[in-house]
Amino acid sequence: MLLLAKRSGAQWAHVAYKGAAPAVNDAIAGHIDLIIAATTVLNSQIDAKLLRPLAQTGATRHPTLPDVPTLVEIGFPDLVATPWWGLYSPGKTPKPMIDRFQAEMTAALKEEGVTQRIKAMGLTIVASDPETMRKFYTEQAQIWGQVVRENGLRAEGG
Known part of the structure; x- marks a missing residue:
């Protein structure tokens, strides 16, 4: 806005x-x-x-x-x-666990029913692996970080 x-x-x-x-x-x-x-x-x-x-x-x-x-x-x-959404895990999650979760998510996103539902909502899968998501997130953080700085935005306590 x-x-x-x-x-x-x-x-x-x-x-x-x-x-x-x-x-x-x-x-x-x-x-x-x-x-x-x-x-x-x-x-x-x-x-x-x-x-x-x-x-x-x-x-x-x-x-x-x-x-x-x-x-x-x-x-x-x-x-x-x-708008975009990502799936994250704690920073110290073991790599084998991340790899398995990523493989299961990739398999789920290839299922016809899942892909049809995603398309019906008008959504697009941007990244399906941790490195691509990390790059996308970094780009978004740069863009929106500048908006935050230029407008002097601050998080409110809650």
Whole structure:
């Protein structure tokens, strides 16, 4: 949200929520004017016409919303931000355990039912091994670390 505001010249107040659910509820109720969240979180509200998608933050259009343009398409060529999830283990986890978990996850992600469900949600598998994930994570940390520093963001205690 802050990156979009900076690049677009828009001025709005950023409201940090503790999770998507309260933000979605406030958007539906009209307490906030704009929400950025994962499509998988918003699709049911979009389908029910409770929320109207304006743009997508991915590099390409989302398969569940093919008529909604990306920020790249509407004039922000370097603004791509997609939600992602990773699986992590404690730093001292033995390598054989990590290798086995990775092999089991790779096998699960090749099962037809799993891949169909992933595609139906419009998700993409970015990394399937620890090294690729480490590289992806490092790139994301650099991008979003800069946003944090530029905006003087701080974690709140909780």
